[in-house]
Structure formats: structure tokens, C-alpha cells
Amino acid sequence: MKRIDHTVILAAGRGQRMMPVTQLVPKAMLPYLQSTLVAHGIDKIRPYIRNIHVTVGYKGAMLAQHLIEHDVTSIHNTDGQTNSWWVHNTLLRGLDEPVFVLTCDNVTDLDFDQLAEDYFRLGAPACLLVPVEPVAHVTGDYIFHDGPIVQALDRERPAETYASGIQVLNPARVAELTSGEGDFMTIWQELIAQQLLLVSSVRPKKWFSVDTLEDLQACAATMGAE
Secondary structure: OOOOOEEEEEEOOOOHHHOOHHHOOOHHHOEEOOEEHHHHHHHHHOOOOOEEEEEEEOEHHHHHHHHHHOOOOEEEEOOOOOOOHHHHHOHHHHOOOOEEEEEOOEEEEOOHHHHHHHHHHOOOOOEEEEEEOOOOOOOOOEEEEEOOEEEEEEOOOOOOOEEEEEEEEOHHHHHHHOOOOOOHHHHHHHHHHOOOEEEOOOOOOEEEEOOOHHHHHHHHHHHOOO
């Protein structure tokens, strides 16, 4: 079976809604179970995906040291940039193969082999969104699609699923097809206009997005039994 050999964890955010705790450490290094948010994600992914790349920004030196201790493949400074800046402006742009992408605050239980199978079954698209069922108190952009082809993303109109922030994309193809302006929402809208944004049939068994300290506690209670 074809594999996904690279992942990018987005960990550059400030964690403004978690102040004052994040005045001391970046959001990615907040304690989670017996680890940190980002280290927990790395440990979950490592058995399935060989190369782990991480973007850093706020308190980047502290986070980079933490990531070095966890033996990641590469670290990319995106301080002050959008969440998608790395696609067009780092060495990762040259990757002409699928990359599993998620944020450090996406805590998920996902079948990576099943996702890879679905990605290649769909023809290895430029970008494939991983949908989730709506979770109480967690916002997202609802996905409207015709088969696997995404027609629209809308935060106001409800639908069966919404975008989790988890995706599989080919950086080289996305960089070629999109302008490099804005953030991931801009990329997605540009790909929608070309009918090149797809949605997977694979959903996480469990999923939680951590935006506040209360979310962090709820996440540990919800996901801790995984």
C-alpha cells in the first residue's frame, strides 16, 4: 500500500486565549496527560509517518529545543506569518508527495493507513480535507460537497461535517495552483474555484480542538481513554 511519509504539525501560534499561562510557555508545550500537546501528537504520529516537520513562531527557541529533544525531522520558523506560509516559502514547498497536516491543538485518534488508502483512491489530490462531526463548543467551517469534491465552506450554514483543520496536501502542487496570499482558508477557496479541493470519507474515531484551558481539561477527559 502507498504511504504518507511526511507530516507537518503547525505549532507557531501564541495561544492568546490561554493567557496568562502562555506568557511562560508556547501553547504547544502546555501539559497534556503525561506529556505536552505537541509531544503527544508526535508520539501518536511517529509509528505511522516517518518524517515529522514542525512550524514554530511564538517562543520559538524554547519550542525548538523541546522539538529537538523529541527528534523531529525539521523545524521551520514561521513567526508572524499565516498558517499556510510554509507551503510557499520553506523547503517543504519542494515536496511533491502527500503531507499529513494538523495543528498542535488538534488531538485526534485517526486511522492513518485508512486515510492514506482513501487519499490515493481519490487520485492523490492537491488537498484533501479530513472531516469531523460537529463537537459541542468547538467551531468549524461546515463542508458542502458533491461526492468528494468540496463545493463550499461556510461557518454559518450547518452541515453534517465540518473541517477539522486536519488535511493531506501535496505542497509542490498546492504552491503551483495557489497564489500564496492569505492563509489556509484562502488556499481552500482557490482550490474550490478549480474544483480541486476534496473531502475524505475517513473521519477520526475521536477528535478534539483545544482553544482554552477549559478545553485542555475537557480534552484530557475525553481523549485520555484512547
